[in-house]
Amino acid sequence: MILVMKQNASARQVAEVIARIESDGYTAHLSEGGDHTIIGIVGHSPTPLKAETYVPMEGVEKVVPVSVPYKLASRSFHPKNTEVPLNGSHLGGEKVLVIAGPCSVESREQIIETACAVKEAGATALRGGAFKPRTSPYSFQGHGEKGLQWLAEARERSGLPIVTEVMDPALVPMVCQYADVLQIGARNMQNFTLLNAAGESQHTVLIKRGMSSTIEDLLMAAEYVLSHGNNRVILCERGIRTFETFTRNTFDLNAIPVLKHLTHLPVIADPSHAIGKSEYVEAIAKAAVASGADGLIVEVHLNPAQAMSDGRQSLTPQAFQQMMTQIRRVAQAVDRTA
Numbered sequence: 001m002i003l004v005m006k007q008n009a010s011a012r013q014v015a016e017v018i019a020r021i022e023s024d025g026y027t028a029h030l031s032e033g034g035d036h037t038i039i040g041i042v043g044h045s046p047t048p049l050k051a052e053t054y055v056p057m058e059g060v061e062k063v064v065p066v067s068v069p070y071k072l073a074s075r076s077f078h079p080k081n082t083e084v085p086l087n088g089s090h091l092g093g094e095k096v097l098v099i100a101g102p103c104s105v106e107s108r109e110q111i112i113e114t115a116c117a118v119k120e121a122g123a124t125a126l127r128g129g130a131f132k133p134r135t136s137p138y139s140f141q142g143h144g145e146k147g148l149q150w151l152a153e154a155r156e157r158s159g160l161p162i163v164t165e166v167m168d169p170a171l172v173p174m175v176c177q178y179a180d181v182l183q184i185g186a187r188n189m190q191n192f193t194l195l196n197a198a199g200e201s202q203h204t205v206l207i208k209r210g211m212s213s214t215i216e217d218l219l220m221a222a223e224y225v226l227s228h229g230n231n232r233v234i235l236c237e238r239g240i241r242t243f244e245t246f247t248r249n250t251f252d253l254n255a256i257p258v259l260k261h262l263t264h265l266p267v268i269a270d271p272s273h274a275i276g277k278s279e280y281v282e283a284i285a286k287a288a289v290a291s292g293a294d295g296l297i298v299e300v301h302l303n304p305a306q307a308m309s310d311g312r313q314s315l316t317p318q319a320f321q322q323m324m325t326q327i328r329r330v331a332q333a334v335d336r337t338a
């Protein structure tokens with residue numbers, strides 16, 4: 001249930017409503033919706049939640065039942081776009097922001113050189129995995145904390161903030177020491193213990209859509225993080241599994257406008273994992289921007305043929321630079337910048 005307060009509702013009236021919500025055993029989440037304060041009522045309690053409780057209260061304009069299970073992620077709770085700060089810009093704002101870097105952090109030199117190359121081409125943040133979720137236990141699993149230290153050095157050298165995956169709730173505090181954005185991977189999108197730990201950290205969280213998850217599943221994953229009062233959440237469409245085998249996954253372009261409609265959170269696209277072949281990455285990146293994505297996360301490798309993971313889908317720095325040029329043109333066509 002959502003309470004929309006009157007435009008001139010006083011702080012005392014808002015406080016009284018919150019006190020009532022809490023005394024009934026629920027949690028109140030506040031959102032400033034431009035002219036109105038919006039109060040989301042979430043949680044469960046033996047006291048039934050009734051509109052009649054709040055309708056007569058001073059300062060309440062209307063009570064809106066929310067039929068969707070993702071209350072805090074829904075646009076009705078927060079009509080304006082949530083803008084998540086990233087390197088002096090905002091994801092969800094006018095500018096389309098691009099996060100780029102290798103799939104895995106392979107060495108100190110590799111990550112520093114890649115960071116400088118993607119920055120030069122216009123990237124806003126650096127990606128790179130130190131903990132890698134691999135289908136096979138015999139594949140390269142990442143350099144762990146050493147990889148995080150190299151990422152921190154790459155940030156110092158390039159000025160780019162770091163986006164990196166965390167796979168284990170117990171490692172959230174350690175990854176937070178190095179990362180600016182915690183990435184929750186597709187394979188962990190419904191690891192609820194991990195989502196709770198990421199929410200509690202109050203760090204910015206990037207949630208990638210699970211390969212067999214629905215749009216609603218993704219929004220519920222976001223709800224876990226938001227329920228901890230952490231509203232710095234970014235959603236990412238990265239392709240889903242279908243019967244098609246020519247491409248690694250099938251990019252669900254539908255998800256971009258649908259998510260932008262259903263939620264206030266920024267939505268980005270990962271064309272690299274979505275299609276899995278570098279020669280098509282630019283086309284998918286352009287489609288994502290044209291359809292309203294707020295940003296992209298793209299894999300870039302200095303020498304894709306030698307990459308320790310995902311070389312087949314990685315762009316060279318030159319190809320990435322060319323993609324950026326194309327993205328800027330598409331962004332302009334849809335009244336944005338990049």
Ligand code: PEP
Nearest residue numbers: 103185186187208238273
């Ligand atoms: C990655 O970003 O390298 C990655 C493993 O992505 P996903 O979780 O989307 O497969």
Ligand code: MN
Nearest residue numbers: 103299309310
């Ligand atoms: Mn990858």
